[in-house]
Amino acid sequence: MKTRKTEHNRIKIIRAAALILFLALLFTPEQMNRTVIAGIAIAGITGSLLFLLIPMLPRISVPSFFKNTPFHRQKRRKSRQKSPVFDMETLLIRQVGYQITDKIKAAFPDASWEYTLPIKAESLLNCEIIRIRTFHTGDYNFADISLDRYGHLKLFMMTITDFTPVPGRKNPDNPTPGNPENPAEPPVHVDPESWYSLIGKPLLTELIGDLQARGHRKLFINEAGEIFIYANNTPEIKDTFQHFPPRDYWAALMDIFTRDELKAVETNDTLELSWA
Known part of the structure; x- marks a missing residue:
């Protein structure tokens, strides 16, 4: 309400100034330079208009045809875009990894594993067989995993032996019986x-x-x-x-x-x- 009243007062001032300048131009004696008076009148009217328009500039919106320019569209797109925490491929591979860990640890509580080769989500989605290396899984040291068309994880444990003798090589998954450093302990939890x-x-x-x-x-x-x-x-x-x-x-x-x-x-x- 106060703003509208202020604007109304400004308009009154501009009208009065314009009227005074117009009258000064109209009744100027002939011996005086009318061009100078006209310049003063135009400058006064222009200044009065600017005095009215400058406070309104922050509220003037950009025309719609300027908003649709490539620059403004790109600026709006950047302001809306947020970088995701994970991409979908990483999320899928990580979730499958959790399923593999849960399934192996249900039988071998101390087990761990790793992929023998880097995998892609496309391989999982195509139900391809992927081989993993397992540790602390008894006589097993490898497993083949895959997803069926319903998304269920299939896991097959296996033992792969290298018959090439390597001097000094020991198998951590098969400790020597009676070794006090590897006592047999019952699992804390087993999924039957x-x-x-x-x-x-x-x-x-x-x-x-x-x-x-x-x-x-x-x-x-x-x-x-x-x-x-x-x-x-x-x-x-x-x-x-x-x-x-x-x-x-x-x-x-x-x-x-x-x-x-x-x-x-x-x-x-x-x-x-x-x-x-």
């Missing part, structure tokens, strides 16, 4: 599903196939993960599971064995597995 898919099933498939061919119909597993059969009422150890889940997980394991067409029964301190 992941343990069975990565460790249990590959070993059982091979072992059961061999035992069945020789007429056996059952085997036993004790709390230490030792797999044995009875020969003339004497236990005979055939192999040993790594990171075998403790007894708290046996109920879940029995359900997994049953789904895999194995009959599982808990007897004393052992699990009895039988097959048709």
Whole structure:
């Protein structure tokens, strides 16, 4: 309200000044130089207009046809653009990496891994098989990973051995039995599903196939993960599971064995597995 009143007063002043200058030009005696008077009148009117317009300049917006120039469009685009925290490719690769870590650590709590070659998101999206190197994963030292068309992670553990002898080379994933620097410790947490898919099933498939061919119909597993059969009422150890889940997980394991067409029964301190 105050601003409008000020502008109205300024307009009154300009009108009065213009009227005085016009009258001075009109009634100037002939002996005086009318050109000088006209110049003074024009300068006065122009100054009065500037006096009115200068306070209004900050509120005058840029015409729309100037706003659409390439310079103004580029300026608006730069002001709106914000650099993303991650690009989509990095985010996808990182999320797949978390899934790989969770799946391996569920069976091998101290495990770590790395890609054998740099990967791209395109390889994952095309469901290509990618090889990784694993550490502290027992007898396994490599794995193949891939995504199916539904986005589920598939992981296959494997052992790759270099038969070229290297003097002084030691395998950190296979410590010498009885070495006090590598005591056997039970895992803090085990996911029975992941343990069975990565460790249990590959070993059982091979072992059961061999035992069945020789007429056996059952085997036993004790709390230490030792797999044995009875020969003339004497236990005979055939192999040993790594990171075998403790007894708290046996109920879940029995359900997994049953789904895999194995009959599982808990007897004393052992699990009895039988097959048709």
